[in-house]
Each structure stands twice: as structure tokens, then as C-alpha cells.
Amino acid sequence: MKTSALRLLAIWAGVIVLGVGFLELAARAVLFNYDDFGSAPVEYEPFVYNTPDTLIPAGEKKNRVTSPFLDKYERIRRLRAIVPGAVKPVADLDPDVDYIYLQSIDHPYRVVTNSVGLRRKTEISTVKQADVYRIYCLGDSFTFGPYLNNHETYPNLLEEILNNNNAGGEYEVLNAGVSGYTLRQELEMFVEKGYRSDPDLVILQVLDNDVPDYEELKYARPSDPDTVWPDTFGYRVRLFLREGARDIALLRMARGIKLTISGQLSRQAETLSREVNAGKSRRKYIGDPKQGRSKASGMWFDESRKRTLEKLKLYYTRDLEKLAGFTREKKIGLVIALFPTQRAIRFHKANGHNPVADFFAAAARANGLEFVDLTPRFDKDNRTRFYFLWPWNGHMSFMGNLLAAETLAPVVEKRRKGKGKEPPLR
Numbered sequence: 001m002k003t004s005a006l007r008l009l010a011i012w013a014g015v016i017v018l019g020v021g022f023l024e025l026a027a028r029a030v031l032f033n034y035d036d037f038g039s040a041p042v043e044y045e046p047f048v049y050n051t052p053d054t055l056i057p058a059g060e061k062k063n064r065v066t067s068p069f070l071d072k073y074e075r076i077r078r079l080r081a082i083v084p085g086a087v088k089p090v091a092d093l094d095p096d097v098d099y100i101y102l103q104s105i106d107h108p109y110r111v112v113t114n115s116v117g118l119r120r121k122t123e124i125s126t127v128k129q130a131d132v133y134r135i136y137c138l139g140d141s142f143t144f145g146p147y148l149n150n151h152e153t154y155p156n157l158l159e160e161i162l163n164n165n166n167a168g169g170e171y172e173v174l175n176a177g178v179s180g181y182t183l184r185q186e187l188e189m190f191v192e193k194g195y196r197s198d199p200d201l202v203i204l205q206v207l208d209n210d211v212p213d214y215e216e217l218k219y220a221r222p223s224d225p226d227t228v229w230p231d232t233f234g235y236r237v238r239l240f241l242r243e244g245a246r247d248i249a250l251l252r253m254a255r256g257i258k259l260t261i262s263g264q265l266s267r268q269a270e271t272l273s274r275e276v277n278a279g280k281s282r283r284k285y286i287g288d289p290k291q292g293r294s295k296a297s298g299m300w301f302d303e304s305r306k307r308t309l310e311k312l313k314l315y316y317t318r319d320l321e322k323l324a325g326f327t328r329e330k331k332i333g334l335v336i337a338l339f340p341t342q343r344a345i346r347f348h349k350a351n352g353h354n355p356v357a358d359f360f361a362a363a364a365r366a367n368g369l370e371f372v373d374l375t376p377r378f379d380k381d382n383r384t385r386f387y388f389l390w391p392w393n394g395h396m397s398f399m400g401n402l403l404a405a406e407t408l409a410p411v412v413e414k415r416r417k418g419k420g421k422e423p424p425l426r
Contacts, residue, residue: 020250027249089117090124090197091176092189107147107392116197119150119175128198133416134172135159136197138186139205142339142396143177147389150175152398157405162412171412177205182213183319191326201333201415203408204323208344208356212299214312300355301347317363324367333415336364337408339396340375342388348375370411377407 089095095117100108114120128134137143137155145153159173174197178185183204190202299305327334338360340348348354357373364371378384378400387400396404 024248024250027253088193088196090193091117091174092178092181092185093117093119093176101146109147110149112150117176119144119153119177120156121150124172124174124197126196126198129170131169132172133169133201133412134174134197134199135201135203135412136174136190136194136199137176137203137205138190138194139177139203139339140181140207140210141177141179142207143175143205144179145175145177145401146179146395147393148398148401152401153177154396154401154404154408157402158408158412161405161409165409165413169416174199182210183316183323184214187319187323190323195326195330195332199332201335201412202327203412204334204336206336206338206360208300208341211309211312211316211359214315215308298343313359317366320363321367324369335370335372335411335415336360337372337404338374339404340378341394342390344375345379345384348379370415372408372411374404374407378403 093113095113095115098110098112101111111119112121114123116124118124124134125132135155135158137158143153143155150156153175155173155175155177159171162171162173176189176194178189181189183206186204194202299309324334338357344354344356348357354373354375357375361371361373378387381387381403383399387396387403389395389397
């Protein structure tokens, strides 16, 4: 009886192996004939701009919509198939892309990434030169820089300032920011691949919504890792499937189908967005485009949600301890930089301090890390309102990114000279 059962099991196993092998061969035949499978181009309708001139001057709008790169990149390939043998990425952005982002049809901006998934036009050497001091910028959209071109983001400006100030030695500042990420995703990204860039220093950009966003993690990484750590079985399975998609046709085809469906959904969302933007509800969109962020960051000031906030703080500090431990093990410096929102600046102006800054300062001390609060610097300047895209959007403008870069430049220079070391652990 047992022999029959084992024989039947062996037959079924053979059938499954042959079936999978046949499907793999079929998938390879399809992929061989259709190299662009899963990478269908996205075509946009002619640009329309109807934002009031009081928010964005007519001259600036015209420049954004008629500049040469828009004409050059009207037909955009947003979805790209994985290239076998590609360089291993060190960040989560799609590598080797050059396209126009249209989160708002009135404010297009160009995004260029290099072969390792950084928002950067130039490549970086895997083997870092001895005279290069490399900074890896972890963060969310305030690091990525939405509505700005590459050269207007704070990591790019920081690199320019540092290299202009120092004749000897070269600085490289890597923009690994991804919109919507919190420390949970940033931690896994850096442990999985960010450290491969061989940085000397990591700048962790934090914001008032980082801790509250632990309540609802709406933005998952490409592997949908949730809460995983490199030594877990689940992490290794995900890593195998993701890397195997380069060589295994079935996995690559599955990814292509997913990307194609995602692309269709994305186009539907963009069409709906254009219809909304052209309609009478436009005023509401301009007036408060960051309602979700305001609700999340408002948790710091809502007494009724104090218990929830304390629980989320524990989750955040746990992940910060992991990141601090990992960078310490790899002999990489780590600085926490709190970027201000308009709400934080208003609260600081009225009360002389900020509960968000108090939390991050304490968390940094507990892990023996340097903490830099940019809020006072923004609050002091009488041009603060020009540092954000307000009232059109809550993100920082080019001027805001420039001020952030100017504030962080001396911090980085001290670290390189050995004068800005971590404080001792408590």
C-alpha cells in the first residue's frame, strides 16, 4: 500500500516538474519574441495648465509645459522589463528611467535615475575611490523631491555645495528617497541593498508624519516585505523570487503581467485626475492637497490619540535601534535630520519647541546618534513661506531644499574632519 502511494506521488511529482518545465519553455518563447512585455508605453494628452496665476506665475507655468524636455519625452516608457545581468541596485527607484512625472498636470517635473536606482544622472563606482566621501540620503518624498527636477533636490544641492567649498577630496551625495516611505521601509531597503553603495555617512531625513504613518503602512516596497529582517526565511524567499525574475521566464512573465495591469490602473487614475483638475472641484484640490498628511502629523497634537501615538513610537524606536546597530556594525556614520513642515514651523514659532523634535532628539540620544533639527533655521528666516510650494502643495520648494542643503553642509564637513562624532550611548 505504501509502495503504491509513493509510486503515485512520484508520478504526480514528475507530471508537475514536466508541466512547470513546459510552461517555462513556453514563457521563454513568448519573452523571446516580445521583449517589451510588461513595459507598454504611456502616452499623455497635450498638457493643459489652469492653475491660477496667483499660485504659479504664468511665465513659470509656460516654462514648465513648453520646455524642450517635455517635447522630447512626450512618449514615455514608465514600465521597463528587467534586464538580465543588470547591476545590483542600491535603492528602490526603478533604474535607468528618464520620464516626466504628472502628479499634477500643472506642475510636471523630470525624474532621471541611474543604473542602481538612485535619483541621480551620473553613475557611482561600486569600488569607491579613497578620496571620495559618500553620503547616502534615506527619506521619504522630502528627500526624493516631488515637483522638482533632479538638480533642485536637497541631496544634489548638498553635493554641489560641499564640492564647491572643498578643493581637496570629492563628495558624492546619493538621493535614495522614496515618496511615502517611513523608517520601516527605509530600514529594510538599506539593510538589503543600500549599504552596497559603501557610504561613509547616512542622513536619515525624518518628518512629523513618520511615526503616525506606522499605523497604516500604505506604501509597500517592491517586495511587499511588511516587517521582515534579512535573516528570516520569508525575506530570503522574497529575495530569491525578486532576483530570480531576471532569469526565470515564468517569474519574469508574472512580473510583466503585474506591471501591465498596474500600468492600466495608473493610466485610469491619471485620466480621472485630469478630469478632476479640469472641473469645478479644482479649488478644493489646490486649497488642501495634503489632507492625509495633515491628519497623520496632527496626531502629535491630538490628546485623544496620545495612547496610539505612544504605541507607534515604540515601533519606530525599535526600527531605529536596528538601523543604528546595522550602521555601527558596518562602521557607517548616521545622522538624523528633522525636516520641517509648515505645521511644525507654526507650532515652533508659537511655543518655542516642537514635540516632534523632542521625540527624535531623545531617540537619537538613546542610540548615540547626532540629531539635526532644521525647524529653527526655517523659522528664523523671514522668507519661510517661499520655502514651500504652499498653498498649492505642502512639499518644499527649490528654495526650501537649498536651505536644507546649506544647513546640513557644515554638519557633513565636520563629520569628515572627525569633529562631528556620535554622542555616547546613554
